[in-house]
Amino acid sequence: MRNVKFKNKTYPCAVSLTMDLVGGRWKTVILHHLKNGDRRYSELRREMQTVTEMTLSLQLKQLEKDGLVSRKVYGEKPPIKVIYNLTDFGRSFIPVLEAISKWGNEIVEEKGEFLLK
Template sequence: MATVRRPGSYHCGIDAAMDVIGGKWKVLILWALDERACRFGELRRLVSGVTEKVLASHLRELEEDGIVHREVYDEVPPRVEYSLTPLGVLLNEALAPLGAWGRDVIGGVMEVVGGGGDRADPED
């Protein structure tokens, strides 16, 4: 497993996880790689809006953290594919409930009422 990129101690598991997946694009990269391995250009199309520089940087960080595997094929022209490692698959499985929560909120199943954190009953 890769060494910790950023110095300092974590306060909890969420803090450590957010260190790995923090930012706008990393979870979208993980989502795109969930189905199959992809080449850089495929990932760029799947994660619309990300720049080449940011995508390359995030892929490098995810690779350093042991989440993404980079496979270079000895071909002409060279071919590089990115896929999830077993640790990356576990991370995606851990993110699945968060994704379900987001779909529910976007779909209107759950509403935050006022500022008190109460939620509407989905049956109403």
């Protein structure tokens, strides 16, 4: 393995870079919710009920900073409308999201159970 550099930051390998971009409990979940289209902050909050507002906000800012998510603000006075969506770079991660989802579904089918909402 070789060191890699991305946005002036050096990583010991490409896996380390990837995990920095999408690792953690919420980043991949956020990307999963955005893969099918734009979402307002309040929609993401409803869909991810166990995430705190502060964590969701911080993770969205990090995903935006890293170029995976874009944020568009509509209006100048409250209540403003903020829409999040995947950038082209973020959309390039969709095949990985689908593989993660498929693997998770297989685990549930073999060893767990699907619950009704």
